[in-house]
Each structure stands twice: as C-alpha cells, then as structure tokens.
C-alpha cells in the first residue's frame with residue numbers, strides 16, 4: 001500500500017520541530033530564520049532630517065513668492081549630515097526672512113518647516129558663499145522633510161518570527177541598530193550515496209561505472225537552503241558497509257541516503273535500518289517519480305532515504321525533505337508558492353500517483369504557459385537542467401489537454 005504524498009508530508013512535519021535558538025552577528029545571518037519577532041528600539045528616521053540638498057526655510061516667509069516676484073531669504077548658516085541636531089537648534093534659532101543651507105540627511109533646524117532643493121531656487125548652485133537664496137514659488141509645510149518615525153515607529157514589530165533574513169529586511173535591521181539577531185540554529189546534516197557502480201568526481205570511469213551525481217547535487221541543494229553537510233564516502237552494496245556508513249554519519253541530526261531503497265537484490269537500506277533499530281515511518285509513496293522514498297527515525301535522528309535515480313532524488317528532496325529542514329530551521333513558510341499555467345500541449349499523467357513533471361515556463365500577456373522539458377525519465381538529467389519548474393498533477397488526473405490549467409512551482413524564486 002503506497003502512502004499518499006499529503007499524508008507523508010503531514011507525518012514528516014509532525015515528527016520534526018523547530019531547533020533551539022542562537023544569537024549571531026547580523027553580518028553572519030543572511031538566509032537564517034528569526035527565532036523571535038523583532039521590535040524597533042528607535043524611531044526611523046531617528047530625527048527630522050532633510051531629504052534634499054537645498055535650503056531649510058519657513059514656509060510662511062515665501063508663500064507669496066512667484067517667478068516674477070521671487071523672494072530672497074538671508075542664509076544664516078549651513079548644516080550637513082552628521083551635525084548635532086540639538087547643538088544646531090541652540091546655535092541657529094531661525095529668524096523670519098532667514099534660511100539655512102542644508103544637505104541631505106542633516107537635522108532640520110528649529111523654526112524651519114520645509115526644504116527647498118537648490119535646483120528649485122534661483123540661486124546659483126556653487127558651493128557655499130551665498131548670503132541670500134532667491135525662491136520663485138511657495139512650498140508646502142513638510143516638503144522634503146523626512147519626519148522622525150515616518151518609516152518606522154519605535155516599539156512596533158518590524159519582522160515576524162520565522163522570517164528569512166534577506167539583504168532587504170537586513171537593511172531595515174541595520175538601520176535600527178541590530179548588531180545581533182536571534183535565529184533558529186541549523187540542523188547538522190550528513191549524506192551518502194550508495195552503489196558499487198559509483199565513482200567520485202575527479203576519478204576515471206571504468207566500464208560499468210558512472211559518476212556519483214546525487215552526492216554533489218544534494219549537497220548543493222542543501223547549500224541552497226543555507227545548510228552545510230557532511231558527505232560520507234560511498235559504501236559498497238553490502239549490509240556491513242551500509243551499517244558502518246550509518247555509524248559514521250551518526251553525529252548528524254538528519255541523514256540523507258541515496259539509492260538502495262527500492263526493490264532490487266542489492267537495495268539493502270531497509271535491512272540496514274532494521275539492524276540499526278530505526279523506526280520506519282513510511283516507505284513508498286504514491287508519486288512519480290520518487291516512489292521508493294523512505295522516512296525513518298533512528299533514535300533522535302531523522303533519516304530520509306531517497307531513490308537513486310538522480311531526477312527522483314532531487315525531486316523528493318525538494319518536496320519532502322526541504323519542508324522538514326525548513327521547519328527545523330525555524331522558517332514560517334515551508335512550501336514553494338504554487339502558480340497556474342496553461343498547457344501548451346497535451347500532457348499525460350499517472351492515475352493513482354501525484355506526478356511531478358519537469359517543465360519550461362513562459363510568460364505572455366499576463367499568463368504563464370507550460371511545456372514539458374523533454375523526456376520525463378527519472379534518469380534523464382538534461383531535461384531537468386533546462387526545466388524552470390515542476391508541474392504538480394494530482395493523482396486523479398490521467399491527462400491535461402492543451403489549453404487546460406496545470407499547477408506548478410518554480411524550482412527557485414530567482415530564475
């Protein structure tokens with residue numbers, strides 16, 4: 001009896017939980033997940049400041065200015081970014097008919113209520129030295145002033161627990177002065193391929209041998225999630241060698257194996273797990289490709305035993321292992337976004353199994369279109385390499401006709 005993929009995912013996500021938290025420097029936190037929501041400790045910006053290089057003025061002084069009858073104001077000082085706002089307030093109480101030359105980011109002097117950019121005045125823009133500025137039009141109160149707190153109010157929640165840290169949201173954290181953040185710690189992952197036929201990259205193939213592509217591929221898929229992994233050398237297809245390799249991997253919290261989990265005479269992973277005393281939670285899913293996937297617990301460790309066919313192993317990693325790892329890493333979003341495309345041709349699917357088909361996606365006039373990326377054989381890597389997305393076809397469907405809707409998820413948010 002094959003386990004349904006939705007039940008398998010429920011089971012996996014019930015077993016795994018968030019790991020503990022750790023505090024790390026912001027500079028090391030890219031791609032990590034916040035273990036606590038973050039509250040702004042200061043206002044952003046912290047003080048009223050100029051959005052332009054120009055003159056800080058009192059609007060009331062120039063509200064009748066026109067290009068025919070411009071108004072000249074006396075320039076009584078200069079403020080630049082970094083000047084002490086309080087000191088400047090004391091030093092520069094602005095009188096009627098006066099203005100202050102001001103640079104972007106400088107604090108707004110007391111008494112002024114707008115900034116007029118240099119290019120909107122009739123005053124030549126040469127550096128300094130002008131005792132007056134001539135203004136040809138009125139300005140609105142607050143114009144070109146960035147008010148304290150207009151971006152973020154002190155005390156408000158700026159990022160939620162479970163958010164992934166990116167250069168965009170880390171810009172906000174840096175501006176708010178967070179030098180450190182609390183994130184969920186990363187799981188320790190080990191992986192190994194199995195198969196007498198496999199040779200490591202860099203060696204010369206003898207007849208009957210192939211390169212181990214799954215080991216490097218899965219390690220890269222883990223890297224894409226922000227995880228380093230320990231890659232163990234490939235055991236021979238013997239029970240003893242498998243057991244030794246599991247022991248060598250036993251420091252890890254998550255162990256991924258590839259191959260030897262199907263129905264062949266040398267598919268000895270299930271036997272090895274029995275010997276280890278691991279508890280198998282499911283083996284074999286109603287999916288294509290990737291049917292042989294096995295999920296087990298070995299004491300506190302989680303074991304994902306992936307099929308050996310390279311396309312299958314990467315697909316089941318993406319759909320079943322990735323959400324589990326993301327949950328452990330503290331992520332609030334565990335699944336890829338689903339989109340809908342229109343099929344560019346008839347697409348066959350397997351009744352009784354959820355199909356994952358490698359596809360190329362195009363975008364035209366506001367609609368996604370999908371076409372299969374070549375052969376769907378689970379050993380065919382060339383179509384995988386040129387695919388953008390996986391079409392996900394429910395188990396009840398035998399065919400999608402040209403022009404019908406099909407659901408898909410992109411391999412990556414950034415193509």
Ligand code: AMP
Pocket residue numbers: 193194195197198210211212213214215258259260261262264267307308309310
């Ligand atoms: P298995 O699941 O061990 O029966 O392997 C299924 C198919 O996948 C066989 O053709 C294997 O040679 C191939 N295979 C298994 N492991 C790997 C691997 N690490 N890299 C590339 N191909 C593999």
Ligand code: MG
Pocket residue numbers: 194195196259260266308
């Ligand atoms: Mg094998």
